[in-house]
Amino acid sequence: MKNIQPAESAAPGPTRRRNRRGEGVKLRDEIIAAAVELLDEEGDERAITLRSVARRIGIAAPSIYPHFPDQPAIMLAVVRQEFDRLAAALRAAAAGGDQDPRQRLLAACRAYLDLAQTHPERYRTMFGGLWMPNLSDGSVTEDDMTGLGTEALQVIIDALDDCVTAGKATSTDLFSDAVALWLGLHGLAHQRAVMRAFPWPEDIAERVIGALAHLKDT
Structure with missing residues (x-):
């Protein structure tokens, strides 16, 4: 299923230090935590997009793909948690x-x-x-x-x-x-x-x- 992301502002987020080797699990946890924060703040899961999550933790959106292929996959991780x-x-x-x-x-x-x-x-x-x-x-x-x-x-x-x-x-x-x-x-x-x-x-x-x-x- 193709995930269509709504247009968003390109305002930069905080700069994040690149994870050292073996810290991929940490980034995955940060992605989930950012999604939960956005859900709590906005009250709407549609506010959770690859761009909004990436901006929240200070990474480029493509850095999410090794961990989650799309927004529904992030939401599934949130729901499981x-x-x-x-x-x-x-x-x-x-x-x-x-x-x-x-x-x-x-x-x-x-x-x-x-x-x-x-x-x-x-x-x-x-x-x-x-x-x-x-x-x-x-x-x-x-x-x-x-x-x-x-x-x-x-x-x-x-x-x-x-x-x-x-x-x-x-x-x-x-x-x-x-x-x-x-x-x-x-x-x-x-x-x-x-x-x-x-x-x-x-x-x-x-x-x-x-x-x-x-x-x-x-």
């Missing part, structure tokens, strides 16, 4: 050793909602962005795309399993109920973002989580 952040946040929240399984599941779900609220631009891009990598050249596969979010989902599955084992939930299909819970969290996160003035009940998150996870009242 953010899904990794999501999984790490959920895992940390669910690891509260002094909490019972029910509280650990609730903590993981709250961490999900907190991340969506704290980084709305990244969250929107993760789940509904305009980017689409080229699947025909073999650099990105269908498995790469369908695998996004699997680690985060596994945290929810494991936390729900702990609740069932402890007698705190009545789920009989962990995978399906975890997927339903994820969808409920996503729907709540999205609606909160687009309907900020709506009088959301204070306990709406707990209601959604409790119903979809089949949590017992006590």
Whole structure:
């Protein structure tokens, strides 16, 4: 898929020292970090182009090609990174050793909602962005795309399993109920973002989580 870049100002960016041999990974990380910064600042992934990223880190746009062939490839790297952040946040929240399984599941779900609220631009891009990598050249596969979010989902599955084992939930299909819970969290996160003035009940998150996870009242 050919990526068409919008016209941009040729204003020079900061001068960047050329990477020494073996520092290619560092440049790749800088490209991803610059793209995330632009996304946070502009709130629109269309602001992320090869030129804007190159200008942000002080390199020529062609220097990006050895690492990313086009803008969608950069966006895929950003999305992968953010899904990794999501999984790490959920895992940390669910690891509260002094909490019972029910509280650990609730903590993981709250961490999900907190991340969506704290980084709305990244969250929107993760789940509904305009980017689409080229699947025909073999650099990105269908498995790469369908695998996004699997680690985060596994945290929810494991936390729900702990609740069932402890007698705190009545789920009989962990995978399906975890997927339903994820969808409920996503729907709540999205609606909160687009309907900020709506009088959301204070306990709406707990209601959604409790119903979809089949949590017992006590």
